[in-house]
Amino acid sequence: MVSRRVMTFHGTYYVLKAEKLLQKEGISVEAIAAPRHISSDCGICIRFPRLDEERVRGICASAGLEISGVYDE
Amino acid sequence: MRFKIAVKDALWLAGAGTVAGAGAAVLTHFGNPVDGGISIACFSRDIAGALGFHQVLEFSYLRPEIVAIIFGALLAALFTGGFRPSGGSSSVLRFFIGMICSFGIFAFVGCPMRTGLRLAGGDPAALAGLAGLIAGIGIGSVFLANGFTLGRSTPTSRTSGLAFPFVAALLLVLLLVHPFFISLSHQRHAPLFASLAAGAILGIAGQRTKLCFIGGFRNLFLIGDLTLLTGFVFLVLSALVANVLLGQVHMGVHIIGSGDFIWSFIALTVVGLASAFLGGCPFRQLVLASQGNTDGAMGIMGIMAGAAVSYNYYLAYMADALDKNGKIAVVSGLLLLLLIGILHTKKT
Numbered sequence: 001m002v003s004r005r006v007m008t009f010h011g012t013y014y015v016l017k018a019e020k021l022l023q024k025e026g027i028s029v030e031a032i033a034a035p036r037h038i039s040s041d042c043g044i045c046i047r048f049p050r051l052d053e054e055r056v057r058g059i060c061a062s063a064g065l066e067i068s069g070v071y072d073e
Numbered sequence: 074m075r076f077k078i079a080v081k082d083a084l085w086l087a088g089a090g091t092v093a094g095a096g097a098a099v100l101t102h103f104g105n106p107v108d109g110g111i112s113i114a115c116f117s118r119d120i121a122g123a124l125g126f127h128q129v130l131e132f133s134y135l136r137p138e139i140v141a142i143i144f145g146a147l148l149a150a151l152f153t154g155g156f157r158p159s160g161g162s163s164s165v166l167r168f169f170i171g172m173i174c175s176f177g178i179f180a181f182v183g184c185p186m187r188t189g190l191r192l193a194g195g196d197p198a199a200l201a202g203l204a205g206l207i208a209g210i211g212i213g214s215v216f217l218a219n220g221f222t223l224g225r226s227t228p229t230s231r232t233s234g235l236a237f238p239f240v241a242a243l244l245l246v247l248l249l250v251h252p253f254f255i256s257l258s259h260q261r262h263a264p265l266f267a268s269l270a271a272g273a274i275l276g277i278a279g280q281r282t283k284l285c286f287i288g289g290f291r292n293l294f295l296i297g298d299l300t301l302l303t304g305f306v307f308l309v310l311s312a313l314v315a316n317v318l319l320g321q322v323h324m325g326v327h328i329i330g331s332g333d334f335i336w337s338f339i340a341l342t343v344v345g346l347a348s349a350f351l352g353g354c355p356f357r358q359l360v361l362a363s364q365g366n367t368d369g370a371m372g373i374m375g376i377m378a379g380a381a382v383s384y385n386y387y388l389a390y391m392a393d394a395l396d397k398n399g400k401i402a403v404v405s406g407l408l409l410l411l412l413i414g415i416l417h418t419k420k421t
Contacts, residue, residue, distance in 0.1 A: 010222075010225050011220075011222045011225075012217040012218065012221075012222075012295065013217065013218065013219065013220040013221070013222065016218055016295070016296075030075070030077070030296075031295075031296040031298075032077060032079065032296065032298055032300075033079065033082070033288075033292050033296075033298040033300040033301050034283075035079065035082060036082050036085060036281070036282060036283060039155070039157065041225070041226060041352075042217075042352065043283070043285070043288055043291070043292065043301070043352070043353075044292060044295065044296055044298070
């Protein structure tokens with residue numbers, strides 16, 4: 001099983017905002033270029049450990065950040 | 074900011090960049106324009122001329138490379154599930170941003186891809202152009218980081234998504250049939266088979282790797298990611314090596330387009346900023362259009378319309394000079410882009 005997941009949003013600003021927010025919450029996350037096999041509106045996404053997915057989704061939802069998609073890295 | 078690179082994706086992009094760079098150099102060897110064996114914007118200009126949208130016969134030819142790129146990308150998308158008809162993200166505004174992008178491109182005579190090819194040919198003005206391109210992308214990145222958006226793209230009909238490739242098919246038919254209303258100049262062009270083969274391979278490579286000649290700089294500025302930049306680096310390196318092997322290098326010698334460092338910088342700043350707003354360089358817009366993205370199609374059609382306007386009203390670099398009107402168009406375009414940036418940047 002792939003150990004990391006990637007999450008896309010509907011624009012660059014939301015990716016950067018999500019990265020900042022999640023880093024503040026102590027999650028090991030970083031913004032990366034969207035992998036080849038993933039479709040992304042803005043070309044970038046965030047990457048985080050699979051185990052943190054539920055927390056990541058919860059934090060994004062609380063902050064009103066609409067997720068476009070979540071994929072295996 | 075930590076620098077990072079996805080090695081596997083970077084290798085694919087290096088391959089795609091090599092196809093683009095070496096392929097362009099080989100097409101120049103077989104008859105395509107110097108330092109522009111493949112150039113999306115310049116070839117769009119030539120298609121516009123052939124269709125009668127501008128009257129400069131020298132730049133009138135139904136470039137089959139464009140058609141081949143479209144079909145290569147379309148087939149790759151259809152076979153891999155990447156064909157996703159979508160659109161509706163400020164379509165008309167994208168058309169106008171494409172036009173402004175063209176004003177910058179033809180004031181210098183080079184889109185991001187051709188800037189790389191001119192650099193690989195040894196053109197010193199390309200350094201100023203590249204600096205301007207990077208500056209424009211940098212400005213665009215600031216807008217993007219602060220919330221710039223042209224709005225969300227939404228799914229659309231399959232028919233809408235296939236309309237652009239359908240028009241491309243018509244262009245190929247027109248080239249082969251050559252009806253009286255199509256102008257085909259005797260300007261440099263490679264044999265049809267070579268153009269179609271190179272274009273198709275590049276279209277497939279571009280679709281599979283998301284090759285973009287401005288996205289690399291954008292990602293570097295925004296998140297320190299070097300992956301996408303690999304494509305541009307290998308475009309230049311492979312074209313340079315191929316040019317050396319084919320005896321096409323003219324190091325330090327300016328041959329085509331603008332040789333004015335200041336206006337090359339300003340013109341390509343417009344191109345970089347416009348491309349950042351559109352979400353990719355003209356090549357990337359063409360590939361997106363080919364896989365059903367009608368917003369990409371609007372960007373490309375704006376570039377073609379801008380080419381026609383540039384050559385009809387002497388806004389382009391022509392006869393070894395950039396006319397006063399061309400300079401006004403470039404500066405006005407830059408100001409308009411900044412206004413668009415301000416109006417479309419919203420922090421939530």
